[in-house]
Amino acid sequence: MIKILFFARLQEEIGKDSLNIEKAGLTVDQLKQWLEKEHGLQSLDQTMAAVNEDYADGSEVLKEGDTVALIPPVSGG
Amino acid sequence: MDTRYSRQELFSGIGKEGQKRLQEKHVLVLGAGALGSASAETLVRAGVGTLTIIDRDFVEWSNLHRQQLYTEADAEHNHPKAIAAKERLQSINKDTTVKAYVLDAKADNLKKLVQDADVVIDGSDNFDIRFIINDLSQKYRVPWIFGAFAGSFGMSYTFLPEKTPCLQCILSTIPSSSMSCETSGIIAPAVQMTSAHQTTEALKILTNQEESLRGTLLLFDVWNTQQQSIRTDKIKKTDCPSCGKERTYPYLVHEQDTKLEVLCGRNTVQIRPSEKKEYDFNTLASELKQHGNVRKNSYILICTLSDCRLAIFQDGRVLIHGTKEIDKAKHLYHRFIAKEKE
Numbered sequence: 412m413i414k415i416l417f418f419a420r421l422q423e424e425i426g427k428d429s430l431n432i433e434k435a436g437l438t439v440d441q442l443k444q445w446l447e448k449e450h451g452l453q454s455l456d457q458t459m460a461a462v463n464e465d466y467a468d469g470s471e472v473l474k475e476g477d478t479v480a481l482i483p484p485v486s487g488g
Numbered sequence: 489m490d491t492r493y494s495r496q497e498l499f500s501g502i503g504k505e506g507q508k509r510l511q512e513k514h515v516l517v518l519g520a521g522a523l524g525s526a527s528a529e530t531l532v533r534a535g536v537g538t539l540t541i542i543d544r545d546f547v548e549w550s551n552l553h554r555q556q557l558y559t560e561a562d563a564e565h566n567h568p569k570a571i572a573a574k575e576r577l578q579s580i581n582k583d584t585t586v587k588a589y590v591l592d593a594k595a596d597n598l599k600k601l602v603q604d605a606d607v608v609i610d611g612s613d614n615f616d617i618r619f620i621i622n623d624l625s626q627k628y629r630v631p632w633i634f635g636a637f638a639g640s641f642g643m644s645y646t647f648l649p650e651k652t653p654c655l656q657c658i659l660s661t662i663p664s665s666s667m668s669c670e671t672s673g674i675i676a677p678a679v680q681m682t683s684a685h686q687t688t689e690a691l692k693i694l695t696n697q698e699e700s701l702r703g704t705l706l707l708f709d710v711w712n713t714q715q716q717s718i719r720t721d722k723i724k725k726t727d728c729p730s731c732g733k734e735r736t737y738p739y740l741v742h743e744q745d746t747k748l749e750v751l752c753g754r755n756t757v758q759i760r761p762s763e764k765k766e767y768d769f770n771t772l773a774s775e776l777k778q779h780g781n782v783r784k785n786s787y788i789l790i791c792t793l794s795d796c797r798l799a800i801f802q803d804g805r806v807l808i809h810g811t812k813e814i815d816k817a818k819h820l821y822h823r824f825i826a827k828e829k830e
Binding site: 412415416419420422423427457463464465466468480482484485486487488 | 519521522523524572610611612613615616619634635636638639641642643658659663664672676687704705709712714717718719720722723785
């Protein structure tokens with residue numbers, strides 16, 4: 412099981428702040444594509460990701476028990 | 489006996505030595521909106537020696553719920569934020585030298601300001617300027633403290649040249665406008681939380697305690713009480729164009745002197761003349777009075793037309809509120825403001 416945490420607009424789009432899924436083995440990029448397709452999220456191209464509180468690039472492979480945070484950049488100041 | 493900073497000096501992280509250092513330092517606050525207001529107030533109260541604050545905008549009623557330096561009178565009279573901020577900050581602490589500029593920040597006019605600063609606090613509202621700050625920070629080796637928010641969510645990171653990854657390492661491209669516009673509103677506590685993290689890091693830098701810096705990309709949601717503190721050790725890129733070995737500072741080299749710019753998420757177009765202009769506000773006011781209500785102070789003239797509002801700054805910039813269409817904005821600009829020259 413992988414836990415996905417959603418921040419900012421993603422929370423509003425998906426209607427919750429986290430999701431547990433059985434998707435170990437996917438890369439971060441593949442997970443983003445899956446979410447876009449299955450949950451109708453807008454493009455996650457520019458969304459940053461962290462796995463277990465380590466900044467992660469798109470090629471990182473997700474393992475059982477990982478927590479993935481998806482962070483869209485926000486710009487307000 | 490001077491007790492002004494006694495409680496701050498009692499805090500072990502600052503002490504009398506730290507206080508003395510603060511009083512010798514210079515902070516640049518880039519932007520005097522919500523974050524800039526909050527951070528500038530904190531640092532001026534803390535007793536920094538010099539604080540420079542810049543902003544291109546003026547105070548409006550929709551700012552007051554979160555931009556803590558401003559009053560109803562500032563909104564009523566459309567005071568430029570930089571000027572209103574300086575007045576308030578100076579009344580809070582006369583010992584801090586407060587410098588304020590009504591300025592549309594660009595690579596060329598920021599260069600000197602960044603070089604003169606010990607730390608830059610990000611109070612901007614767009615990533616175009618943040619990528620320029622990032623390059624200037626790397627080039628002149630001045631740390632900068634990023635902060636941004638939307639809704640109840642905020643984030644912050646402290647960029648230390650030669651040590652941490654830079655903005656370009658974290659975000660390889662400027663986020664597109666659809667993701668970076670302030671479309672989800674904002675509550676003041678998210679501003680204060682973001683600013684609290686920025687100013688805490690600034691206090692460490694200003695008192696020469698880099699070893700105490702957080703070192704992580706911090707994210708938080710004040711409404712849902714979520715937080716992530718993300719390690720960034722692995723992402724510094726040796727081939728980064730802004731902080732790598734063969735750096736080119738792409739946002740300083742390729743900067744375009746944009747004449748027309750749609751201000752993100754605000755239904756406003758900014759027109760910046762390629763040459764600096766100075767208007768005679770009295771003449772302009774009497775002309776524009778035929779077309780709509782006109783108000784002015786010594787920095788800005790505002791003319792309200794039937795479906796748009798023109799805000800003309802002394803430096804020649806014009807903000808056209810009420811449209812996102814560049815052609816319409818251009819048309820209004822030529823019809824009402826730059827007619828004799830074009």
